[in-house]
Amino acid sequence: MAAFRETAPFGIYDQLMVELRREDPGTFKKFLRMPTEMYDTMLGSTEELFVQETSQDVFRNPEEEDDPLLELLQTQSSPEASEATDRDRPQQDTATRTRKPRIKWPKASDKTSWTQMDEDLENILEESMQGPVDRKLNTLTILIYSVGKERFGLEEEKVRKEPQRPNRRPVRIQNLRRELKQLRRRYCASSPTERIGLAQLRDTVRTQLTSLRKAENSRRKTQERAKKGAAFTANPYKFARSLLDKERSGKLETPLGEIENFLHVTHSDPNREDVLGDCDRIEPAEKPEKQLNATEPTLGEVKEAVKKARAASAPGPNAIPYKVYKMCPLLLKRLWRLLKEVWRKGDVPEAWKEAEGIFTPKERNSKTVNQFRTILVAQRRGKNIPCHPCRRLTSFLTGNAYINTSVQKGEVPGFSGCIEHTSAIKQLISEAKKGRKDLTVVWLDLANAYGSIPHQLIYKALRHYHVNGHIQKIITSYLDGIRLRFTVGDQLTRWQKLEMGIVTDCTVSVVLFIMGINLMINAAQRETR
Structure with a gap:
């Protein structure tokens, strides 16, 4: 036994x-x-x-x-x-x-x-x-x-619905159009006597066709109106966005090898290890009045972070969504103990540095990889570690007035950047019209802004703003080993190391981007004076 x-x-x-x-x-x-x-x-x-x-x-698959x-x-x-086992196992x-x-x-x-x-x-x-x-x-x-x-069990794969068969009215319209074409041919080849009867028959078919088309158009408009009404009721924001955004469609047809080469060129940085020197245009930051909290995350902070996360958000490579931690308090408490242990060591585990992504089209009928943008999803359990430095860094930067909120408003809590910038431009245009003055507005859009910021600029910003050394160690450990891979159809690309840029799905990455850009803004402001 x-x-x-x-x-x-x-x-x-x-x-x-x-x-x-x-x-x-x-x-x-x-x-x-x-x-x-x-x-x-x-x-x-x-x-x-x-x-x-x-x-x-004996009938089991040996490769299983x-x-x-x-x-x-x-x-x-x-x-x-x-x-x-780890040493002898071949790399897949x-x-x-x-x-x-x-x-x-x-x-x-x-x-x-x-x-x-x-x-x-x-x-x-x-x-x-x-x-x-x-x-x-x-x-x-x-x-x-x-x-x-x-x-x-596992989720059932979504089966593509077969296109609905047309109802009797569209079929009747198609048959009438075919009959009308035949009458036209017979009318041209017939004698003058036969044409009188064919003309009357043709007028009858045209009348029926017009009546059926009006009824079908009315049915389609009613159906489309009901569909849009249901979509607006379910999610007004998503519906309004679909009206204002440009139409995006297409399927990525670039071979997998070319996509991997594109990702390698995009995310690689041969000068990543070159430390940035001092810049005369950047004035040194004053000592912080409010110190950065570098203590271990509390259970309340972890619960708050998980509570604010969307339960329907896509899971990361480990296939475990936020929903599990939301519904299992004992499991969340055990994860919190592991988070504290990782925090004390200051070394982020390798499994938390992995992210998977997909390609979404940027324009209509997109086909090549240049016509797509990438969206990344990091590990859900690993996002709890960057989440706490993110909130603490944001409070630290705004509390010590390190960020000029009159210029930089994105991702800063308490500021609605789009509304304020739009209102300011509207006021300038109104004043120019009343005073009959010239007004010049320059729009700058950085191509691949998140994906092109050097890591050395982020490290420089952390030192410049007097960020706690232990927080710097955690962020450096996190950025030094991030790996990405993307889904292309039913395949996955090879792992690509992120040597330049940030992970868009990571909470702390946006704050690090703001810190690096803020250094450039300060240097430009001093130059314009």
């Missing part, structure tokens, strides 16, 4: 129970609330089914990957085996690997399922979380995904 329990290929949840039964019978009894003998009896009753399943293993959860548990129990070609399928998580109203999963994960993680923080984070991710997949 013991040998059977150790080798039986049950589901992931049952395999975890077998591990827990063998290593800690006391905790196992408290968790399942049944004697171990009863569990052994239930397990033994499935021996016949196990024999039937093992007889079919092993369960990562069991592999992780085995490597945790033996550090030497873990090192050997990420260009041919697909992203993780999404789990069909229960609805937020299903409190029972979420509570049960939260409690079960807490008990399982209590026994399996061992080793350094990197290993703990990987264990956390694998267990959440594996248990969620086992319990709730």
